[in-house]
Every structure is written in structure tokens, then in C-alpha cells.
Amino acid sequence: MSAPTVNLNKPKTSKNRRSKKADGGPVWDWAAGHGPVTGALSATTGAFAVATTGAAVGMPPTWALAVGAAGAIGHTITSLRDKLAARTVSMRAASWLLGAGWTTWAMTTGPLSWTALGSLATLGVGIGASARATLLHEEARELEALAAAERQVARELSAERRQIAAEWVDRIQRVCGVTVRVVAVEMWPTATGFTIDAELPTGGVTYDKIARESARLSGDAKLPHGCTATASPGIHQGRVLIDVTTVNVLVEERTYPTDYSPLSVLSGLPWGLRTNGEEVRVYLREQCALVVGPTGSGKTNMVHTILAGFARATDVLTWVIDLNAGSAGLPWVGPALAGDGSFVDGMRPGVDWLASTHDEAVRMLDTAIAVMKERKRAYQDLLAKHNTDLLPVNSKIPQIELVVDEGAEILVSNDRATRKLAEKILEFIRIARAMGGRTVLTALGATGSVLGNLMIRREAKVRAALTGGETEGMDLSKMFPGTRGLRVDQAPYKGAGFMGTPESPAALFKAWRILPNQIRDITAATSDRHPTLDAKSARAAGETYARRWDPERTAWMRDSGFGPVPAGRDEQGSGGGLNLSALRGERPPTSGPDENARREWDELTAKFRAEIDAQFGTAPSPGDEPPAEGPPVSSGGLNLSANEDNPARDAALALLLAAGPDGTGASAIARGLAEEYGTTRQTVVGWLKSWTDDGTAVRVGTGTKARYVHHRHAPGSGGQG
Incomplete structure (x- = not known):
């Protein structure tokens, strides 16, 4: 006699019941469990087969009853072990006993009568209906158990949030003299802090009354060094968001991610991490950027991080000016440049053009200005087609990012030749926004002289200040005007500082550490991804751009001295000493x-x-006479x-x-x-x-x-x- 069982632990699906052969024909999945219909059918056909066979061979009817009782006991035990409901246990035991009872009666009276067949069909329908009802009951019971567990977790989390809310309401009242009502507390997924969403009281109180007390709030909360409580505007002017960092993530060195997947200037480029573990993405299609940092703060490493993002972008060409022997761009050129001036295995450098001398920088800037002016003229039809005044930047018409290391110092220099260079940089900034040309300037400090230029303040809305604990020349109020509560001693670690963008207010961040081997890897991984200058722009760029990688113009890059030969140097050398x-x-x-x-x-x-x-x-x-006697000088x-x-x-x-x-x-x-x-x-x-x-x-x-x-x-x- 077949056992009338139903699989209540896993919902029945077509995938469980049936699989497909290679030729598309159906086959039975004998490992699948029974549902309400198949379970009832299996039970009734099994009982009928046992009764018919037993009656034919004269099997004692009590055997069927004994088998049914054993099945009822066994399923009761397994159901209790699986912690099923009492209704399910009773249904399974009753199915076994009723099936065994009918089999015993049919073996005695004959299973082929209409009475026997009718009663068996009625029994099957009853078993199927009961199985379906108990299945629904078990599913509802399981869902209720899951919901209860979730409610328990929510109650525990809610209790923690209520405690945090109560503590900070009291703290803000005590330190700032402002009574707020906490609307929500969001725990950061990185487990490094939380955000408090609070409603400000009526009477003209604004968020900056809390923002300027950031240091006192952090001290009152006894936060670890490098952790802050920073206030920023909420969803409207009557709300405030307070980001509280509880784990110092600035002290740790964070290596640049090994994911070198394609990026776009339109979708944002990652420049580092916030204290909550989220990436800081900058959007440079219309914005210039300014990065400041004293010696030893990690500014050069930050420049390499920026160049890495540009190298990964499919719609950016990077032109670099570094009058300090081109050191910012050389690591991105070296892996692709062979000793004879050709490219290694057709590899392209990580930057599209590198200038290390005043003359080459003038060539680059003149070319960049010419390209922007040509784009203004040549792409009028394209602008009209897209109904926009911003040139659609893509892999076919790439954006030109001009990276000038210590460019802010160039703009405030009093040297006549450098002033000419500064004028060209400012002209490029002024005319290039709509046509896909932007700049990234770096500086040694956030001072009035650096930020005194209106063009920089107006165009460079993406700003990063790597402090490294240095206080001289790091006026954060000039770097991030209108932002309160920022102090240099909050980020005393190399690679740590503050970053503000039009999308996110100035706050602490940590720049990635990018290693030389990663620069080589990124250069190789992105070599076939770099766009080429569009034909109309290339026509305006002319031979100066087309021959930028000629061996005679890159000889200084391949020289063991890693820099161009200074003007006036004796070609035969200086005798091995330093002669100034x-x-x-x-x-x-x-x-x-x-x-x-x-x-x-x-x-x-x-x-x-x-x-x-x-x-x-x-x-x-020169002109000094050697001594008459004694060893030569x-x-x-x-x-x-x-x-x-x-x-x-x-x-x-x-x-x-x-x-x-x-x-x-x-x-x-x-x-x-x-x-x-x-x-x-x-x-x-x-x-x-x-x-x-x-x-x-x-x-x-x-x-x-x-x-x-x-x-x-x-x-x-x-x-x-």
C-alpha cells in the first residue's frame, strides 16, 4: 500500500516535478515530492492495488491495518521532528489510518464493487483537500515565523536607534543650545557610523548653528581621533543631517581598487572614500577641479589617482603639464614607451600628451585653445541636432582634461614668461567648458594668493584639500567658503583631507594609495580604451599635436636623467660635480x-x-686662477x-x-x-x-x-x- 504523503517543506514547481531531455521530450522526476493531487492519487491507487492483490491471493486483511498503523506512527514522529503544526500531524496520521481501514474492508468485502470504488474516490478527494488546506496553513505559519523574527530584529535595532536619538538630542541641546526632534537614525552599512535626520525648532534656527559646533559635539561624544560629527542641510531648510563617524577610517591606507573597468566623465570618476566607506565621485563635464596639499600630504599620489580615473574613462583625453621634469606624467608614459621612441607592442600611454618644459606647455595650450575654438565653429550642426549648448562628449568626441601640476602657482607667478603661460591656462578655462575642455589644477596650499583668482573660484567647484596635519597655508575657510566646523587636525594622516563637490558638501575623505605597479597595470589594461581626437579637432591641432610622440620630442623621457636637458648645459657633461x-x-x-x-x-x-x-x-x-702650488682644486x-x-x-x-x-x-x-x-x-x-x-x-x-x-x-x- 502506497503512503499518502504530501511534501510540505518545499513548494512544488515544474522544475522539481519534470525535467527536459536533450531531444525535448518530458521525463518523470522520481525524486520530486508529492503535492495535494499527486499525493491523494498515489494513496488511493496504492490502496486499491493492495486490496485487489490481497483479495486475489487470500492475504490476511489485518496486515493492511498493521502497515497503516506503522505508517501513521512513523509520519507522526517525523512531523513532530520537523516541528510541523498539529493540523498537519493529524492529517498525515488520519490519511494512513483511513487508507489502511479501507484496504482492510475492501479485502474482506471485495474491492471491485461500486460501493468500494465510490468510497475510495471519496477518500482520495478528502485526502487531497485536507493536504491542500494543511499546506496553505504551513506556508502561512512559516511566513509568520519569518515575520516575527524580522520584527524581533527591528525591535532590537529600533531600541538601539532610540537610544542613539535620545543621547544626541540631549547632546545637541547641551552643546549647541538647540532642541531638535530626531526623525530617523540610519546605520551605515560599513558599520563605521550613522546619520541622524533631525527636525530643527521653529524660530529661525538653521543647520549651521549645529555645524559650527562640530568639534565640541565630537568631544562631548568622546569620538575616536579622526572621527567627527558633521552637520549638513537636510531635505529642506528646517531639517539637518548629522553624520557621526565612530570608526577612524582615515588612518588606514586604502589601496586603489583593482577593478579597472571602463568609466565615463558623464557618470562620475572615483577619487577616494568618505568616512562612511562610500566612494567620492566627481563629475567634471562642466566643472574644473582644484587639489591642494603641502609637501608630504599625498598630493602627488592624489594626482596619480586622478590620472587613473581619466585613463579608465572612454571619453577623456588627458593632457598633463608638469614643469617639474614631467614627474606627474612620466609613470603613465614609461610602460608604453620603448627605448627607440616607439610604443611597446602598440601600447598607448596612460596620458595623451605630456609637457615638462615651458615651450612644450605653450605648444600644448595653444593647441588646446585652437581645438576649442574649432569645435565652437565646426559642431554647430551637432549642437542644433541635440538641442543643446553643451557639446555631446563621447568616445568619438572626447573631453580634453588639462592637468597642471602646481598650476595654481603658475597662475599667481610674477615671472613674465610664466604669466604668459597663466594667461593661456585662464583662456582655456574661460572658453572650453561648453566644448568639452576642463582643467585640474594642483597647489601647495589653500592661501589667498592661490584662491584669489576669480576664474579659479568660479570654475573649480570640485575641491580637495589634503592636509597631512599641516596648518600653515591651509585656510579651509577660503578653500570651502560657507562650510563650518572643518579643522586641519581632523585629518592629520597622509592621503586624508577634505573634499567638496557641487553634489556633496565638504567633508572628510581618504585618497587611495596607488602603487607604481598599479600604474603599469592600469596603463596596460586601458591602452585599447583611450579615445582618439576627433577629426575636426585633430585638423585644428595640426602637426604640433600629431608629432607629440616623435622620438626627438620624447628623447628626454627616455633619458636616464628622467628630464629634459636644461638650456645652456654643456653637452659633454659637467665633470661629474654640481657646478652652479x-x-x-x-x-x-x-x-x-x-x-x-x-x-x-x-x-x-x-x-x-x-x-x-x-x-x-x-x-x-670662471676666470678664477688656480693656486700656484698644491694639488688642483x-x-x-x-x-x-x-x-x-x-x-x-x-x-x-x-x-x-x-x-x-x-x-x-x-x-x-x-x-x-x-x-x-x-x-x-x-x-x-x-x-x-x-x-x-x-x-x-x-x-x-x-x-x-x-x-x-x-x-x-x-x-x-x-x-x-
């Missing part, structure tokens, strides 16, 4: 206010040079006489020497030179860095307490004041 006397001039300084000042300057310069010569034994200047000595043609630099070095063992800083030196020479702090920072590199000066201390000491007065030098 080539710039020595015979004229006296002319920048002094009067003759007395000039005489004082001459005396100070002579005294200083004598001290340097006595200390180093420097190389002779080595040509490998350090010759600092090149500074004669740069009186401001000489004066700065003199001030450093005069500072004695206490040392001095860039700001103090700049103040001392400002009235007579107009020297900026950024220029002095560059001199101090070069002096530190060549051993002339020693940096003592870190952060805001850092100072520079002349090597003669440095600890352990034994020098005299």
Missing part, C-alpha cells in the same frame, strides 16, 4: 632701495660666500655661486644662516623678503626643500613646529654661530 657657477653675473644687485643698501648687500654677500667657500671648498668660478665640489643671479634666494639663505641654532621657517623668511623682493611663501618653500635635499639646511621638528636650521648650526655639526 654658470649663472654667475658680474653686475651688482640692483633691487636695493638705494646705494647704501646696495653696499650692505655686497658686504653681506661677500661675507656669506667666504663662509661657504671656507666650509665646502667650492668649485672655482676638485671639480666635484659644491658651487653655490649660481645664486649670484638670484639675489632673493641669496638673501633667503643669508637669513637662514643668520637665524642660528634656533632656525626659522618659510613664513618668516618670506616676510623678511616680501618688502624688497616680493617673494612668496611658496617660492621659499621650494628653496628650503632643495636646500634640505642637498644638505644645506636641516629640517627640525614636524607639523606646525617644523623649522629649518642651516647645516652649520644643526645639532652635531660643531659649527659656530
Whole structure:
């Protein structure tokens, strides 16, 4: 006798009951469970077969009853083990007993009578209906159990949220004097913090009353270092969002993701991570960008992150200007450039053009301006077709991103040639937005001189400040006007800082660490993805653009010195030493206010040079006679006489020497030179860095307490004041 069972643990599907052969014919799936209909049919046909066979062979009727009782007991045990409902247990036991009872009766009276067949059909219908009802009951019971578990989790989470809401309502009242009503508390998926959505009280209270107390709120909440409570506008002006970071994610180094999938300037480019673990995406179709960061803050690494995003984009051509020997773009060119000037296996560089000299930068800017003007003329029909005043940027008409390392310093330079370069950069910014041309400028600091240009403030709405704990030259109120509660000491780690975009207010972020091997990998992975300049733009760009990768123009990239040969350098070399006397001039300084000042300057310069010569034994200047006796003077000595043609630099070095063992800083030196020479702090920072590199000066201390000491007065030098 077949057992009248129904599979109540898994809903019946056609996939469970039947599979398809390769030729499309159906086959039975014998491993599938029974449903209400097939279960009832199996039970009735099994009972009929047993009764007919038993009656024919004279089988004792009590055997059928014993088998039915055993089946009822077995299914009762398994149902209780599966924790099924009592209704289901009773239905299964009753099905076995009724089937066994009918089989016993039919074996005694004969199973082939109309009475026996009718009663068996009635029994089958009853079993099927009962199975269907119990199946629905079990499904409803299971759903209710899941819902109850979810409600329990929600109650526990709600309790945690209510506790957080109560704590912060009290904290905001205590610290800010504002009584808010918390509408919602959203826990971040990264488990690094939460966001409070609160309603402000009536009476003209705005969100910035809470925003400017960010530091006090963070201290009152005893948040870990690097964690903040930052307020920003809510869904309307009567609401405020408070982002509370509870885990310091800024201290950790985050490697650039290994997903090098295609990107688009239209869908946003990732530049780093927020404290809640979300990517910061920037949209540069219409916006320029400004990235500032002092030495050691991770600015160069940030530039490589930006170039990585541009390399992955299918609608961007990247042109890079770096007057510091092209160091920002060289890692993106090297993997693709062979020693003879050809491309390795047809690979294209990660940047489309790299300029490291003033002349090449002028060529690039002139070409970029010509391309933008040509696009304005040549694409009028396309603009009319799309009914827009913004050129549709795509892989066939790519956007040109001009990345200028320390470009903000170029814009405020007083040098005549550099000012010409700055004028071209500003012209490109001014005319190129609609035609798909934007810039990314970097700077050493967020100062009034850098941000004083209206064009930068108006166009560079995407701004990033890598602080590295440096406070000098990092005026965040100028960098992010209108944003309160930002402090440099909130991001004292390399690669950490603040970023603001038109889509998201200024807040903490962490730049990815991109390694040299990743630059090589990205260059190789994206080589076939870079677009080419459209035909109309290429016509305007001309031979200057077409021959940008000619071997003679890329020779400096393949040179072991990693930089172009400076003008005036002896082709045969300099004898192996550092000789700066080539710039020595015979004229006296002319920048002094009067003759007395000039005489004082001459005396100070002579005294200083004598001290340097006595200390180093420097190389002779042109025209100096060698000593009559004794060994010849080595040509490998350090010759600092090149500074004669740069009186401001000489004066700065003199001030450093005069500072004695206490040392001095860039700001103090700049103040001392400002009235007579107009020297900026950024220029002095560059001199101090070069002096530190060549051993002339020693940096003592870190952060805001850092100072520079002349090597003669440095600890352990034994020098005299």
C-alpha cells in the first residue's frame, strides 16, 4: 500500500516535478515530492492495488491495518521532528489510518464493487483537500515565523536607534543650545557610523548653528581621533543631517581598487572614500577641479589617482603639464614607451600628451585653445541636432582634461614668461567648458594668493584639500567658503583631507594609495580604451599635436636623467660635480632701495660666500686662477655661486644662516623678503626643500613646529654661530 504523503517543506514547481531531455521530450522526476493531487492519487491507487492483490491471493486483511498503523506512527514522529503544526500531524496520521481501514474492508468485502470504488474516490478527494488546506496553513505559519523574527530584529535595532536619538538630542541641546526632534537614525552599512535626520525648532534656527559646533559635539561624544560629527542641510531648510563617524577610517591606507573597468566623465570618476566607506565621485563635464596639499600630504599620489580615473574613462583625453621634469606624467608614459621612441607592442600611454618644459606647455595650450575654438565653429550642426549648448562628449568626441601640476602657482607667478603661460591656462578655462575642455589644477596650499583668482573660484567647484596635519597655508575657510566646523587636525594622516563637490558638501575623505605597479597595470589594461581626437579637432591641432610622440620630442623621457636637458648645459657633461657657477653675473644687485643698501648687500654677500667657500671648498668660478702650488682644486665640489643671479634666494639663505641654532621657517623668511623682493611663501618653500635635499639646511621638528636650521648650526655639526 502506497503512503499518502504530501511534501510540505518545499513548494512544488515544474522544475522539481519534470525535467527536459536533450531531444525535448518530458521525463518523470522520481525524486520530486508529492503535492495535494499527486499525493491523494498515489494513496488511493496504492490502496486499491493492495486490496485487489490481497483479495486475489487470500492475504490476511489485518496486515493492511498493521502497515497503516506503522505508517501513521512513523509520519507522526517525523512531523513532530520537523516541528510541523498539529493540523498537519493529524492529517498525515488520519490519511494512513483511513487508507489502511479501507484496504482492510475492501479485502474482506471485495474491492471491485461500486460501493468500494465510490468510497475510495471519496477518500482520495478528502485526502487531497485536507493536504491542500494543511499546506496553505504551513506556508502561512512559516511566513509568520519569518515575520516575527524580522520584527524581533527591528525591535532590537529600533531600541538601539532610540537610544542613539535620545543621547544626541540631549547632546545637541547641551552643546549647541538647540532642541531638535530626531526623525530617523540610519546605520551605515560599513558599520563605521550613522546619520541622524533631525527636525530643527521653529524660530529661525538653521543647520549651521549645529555645524559650527562640530568639534565640541565630537568631544562631548568622546569620538575616536579622526572621527567627527558633521552637520549638513537636510531635505529642506528646517531639517539637518548629522553624520557621526565612530570608526577612524582615515588612518588606514586604502589601496586603489583593482577593478579597472571602463568609466565615463558623464557618470562620475572615483577619487577616494568618505568616512562612511562610500566612494567620492566627481563629475567634471562642466566643472574644473582644484587639489591642494603641502609637501608630504599625498598630493602627488592624489594626482596619480586622478590620472587613473581619466585613463579608465572612454571619453577623456588627458593632457598633463608638469614643469617639474614631467614627474606627474612620466609613470603613465614609461610602460608604453620603448627605448627607440616607439610604443611597446602598440601600447598607448596612460596620458595623451605630456609637457615638462615651458615651450612644450605653450605648444600644448595653444593647441588646446585652437581645438576649442574649432569645435565652437565646426559642431554647430551637432549642437542644433541635440538641442543643446553643451557639446555631446563621447568616445568619438572626447573631453580634453588639462592637468597642471602646481598650476595654481603658475597662475599667481610674477615671472613674465610664466604669466604668459597663466594667461593661456585662464583662456582655456574661460572658453572650453561648453566644448568639452576642463582643467585640474594642483597647489601647495589653500592661501589667498592661490584662491584669489576669480576664474579659479568660479570654475573649480570640485575641491580637495589634503592636509597631512599641516596648518600653515591651509585656510579651509577660503578653500570651502560657507562650510563650518572643518579643522586641519581632523585629518592629520597622509592621503586624508577634505573634499567638496557641487553634489556633496565638504567633508572628510581618504585618497587611495596607488602603487607604481598599479600604474603599469592600469596603463596596460586601458591602452585599447583611450579615445582618439576627433577629426575636426585633430585638423585644428595640426602637426604640433600629431608629432607629440616623435622620438626627438620624447628623447628626454627616455633619458636616464628622467628630464629634459636644461638650456645652456654643456653637452659633454659637467665633470661629474654640481657646478652652479654658470649663472654667475658680474653686475651688482640692483633691487636695493638705494646705494647704501646696495653696499650692505655686497658686504653681506661677500661675507656669506667666504663662509661657504671656507666650509665646502667650492668649485672655482670662471676666470678664477688656480693656486700656484698644491694639488688642483676638485671639480666635484659644491658651487653655490649660481645664486649670484638670484639675489632673493641669496638673501633667503643669508637669513637662514643668520637665524642660528634656533632656525626659522618659510613664513618668516618670506616676510623678511616680501618688502624688497616680493617673494612668496611658496617660492621659499621650494628653496628650503632643495636646500634640505642637498644638505644645506636641516629640517627640525614636524607639523606646525617644523623649522629649518642651516647645516652649520644643526645639532652635531660643531659649527659656530
